[in-house]
Amino acid sequence: MATEEQAFSQSSASQMCRFRLCVAYVGTRYSGWQIQEKPLPPPTIQGELEAILSRVTGKAIRVHGSGRTDAGVHADGQVAHVDIPLERAGLDWQYILNRHLPHDISIVDMQPAPADFHARFDARGKRYIYHLWTNQRYVPPRLFPFVWACGSLDTDAIQCAMKYFLGCHDFASFQTAGTDVEGTVRTVRHLAFTSRATLFSDAALLAIEVEADGFLKQMVRNIVGALVAVGQGKFSPEALPALLEARDRRLLPSATAPAQGLTLHQVFYGGVGS
């Protein structure tokens, strides 16, 4: 992988023009954002983008995302940057990409960016939205790919539990077990639980919005898994401080929420949202 990255970066010299992309996708049929270097690579968002960019420019083009999204996770506002050879920079790349991309990936916006803009290193935070469907009798087919049909919930208990996640905490208990990262302290800046106005008058569609300065691996899905467990009466909100302090995913009694309910909504950069 390191060699691969170098090969790409050698060609991204001054004869390149950097672009910033806002990408939306329905993640259902993708093995996540990140390209996988395998003999038969599974479909990935990054892979689809790079294939088109490389085909049109005739050069190996690398796309740098703000971060990975897991297999099956969606995005409304993933951000990425890419270097396009200067002689091709004047093309209408948003049009070209949307013309060639499958219908479950779309370039919402694409603009020239400063040469030192970096989608991952410059990100100051992200907001995710997780959608829950709480009516046990049916799931609207239109929403099926985008919700966790978790059944009925005690929303008061969830509201009560959410306050323990707000602010600066060590979230080691809420990352994928066995993950080895340097720091596990993150600041949750916003955590809201809303009932979405939909075609369905019974308000069975709930949304959990989580914004933080950064996220550990599967952190949103582990927070949502714990909140849903609280809403199902599996443990009390008051158990959460001790679970946070334990700093060990194996002590968390709730399951990781499934991928399909999760959407990367927005990535924030230097004061201004993208």
Added chain:
Amino acid sequence: MATEEQAFSQSSASQMCRFRLCVAYVGTRYSGWQIQEKPLPPPTIQGELEAILSRVTGKAIRVHGSGRTDAGVHADGQVAHVDIPLERAGLDWQYILNRHLPHDISIVDMQPAPADFHARFDARGKRYIYHLWTNQRYVPPRLFPFVWACGSLDTDAIQCAMKYFLGCHDFASFQTAGTDVEGTVRTVRHLAFTSRATLFSDAALLAIEVEADGFLKQMVRNIVGALVAVGQGKFSPEALPALLEARDRRLLPSATAPAQGLTLHQVFYGGVGS
């Protein structure tokens, strides 16, 4: 077909219990609501429902919809009735159907109904919603299967044009050419043009709601096609009264709007909506 209907109706005697169903579906991969008696029948909503009902009861079960929807058209609130053999009427049919149906069809509600309830003959009106996406640069992948990406529109012109459709008119110009029905007079009770609040702040998603006491074949799609043509400046709102009076689809200069933007939203019965 007449023989087929008789075969079904002979078994729907007093030993049957009638149910009323509210059905939602994503119509993308279906050849419409109505079952097609062919050697290799294409997938239809009615066909999927009847296959499960017949398999579980061991009898040929006919499902009667409030009306057909075309290939590719969606529904949030299609209504149907079905007669279930009395000895099987106590089963949790909503659960059974949703357990066996593909994820793009769902039974939103299913209740016992009076033996003389008829989904088609008792319907007093219907409401459809047609979704338009007006941003030419991209289509959100989540909405792609549910919108007509028609490009930018003069919404003032459309607002102005809508008034000509409201009320009681002969809609012969707005049905599929060559259709032979007895009466072509219908009353449009509600026609609204709204910008839907979405994740997308640019309000590029528009909805046209049409409610009438009944609809001719492809009437909504022909009305929407004409409204979009007006919004694209292809003809003026003031041309519509003459086009209505012409009572001939061949004189209508606009195309029929594509199926994927259309959703059957609600069917009305005897004063109370369903």
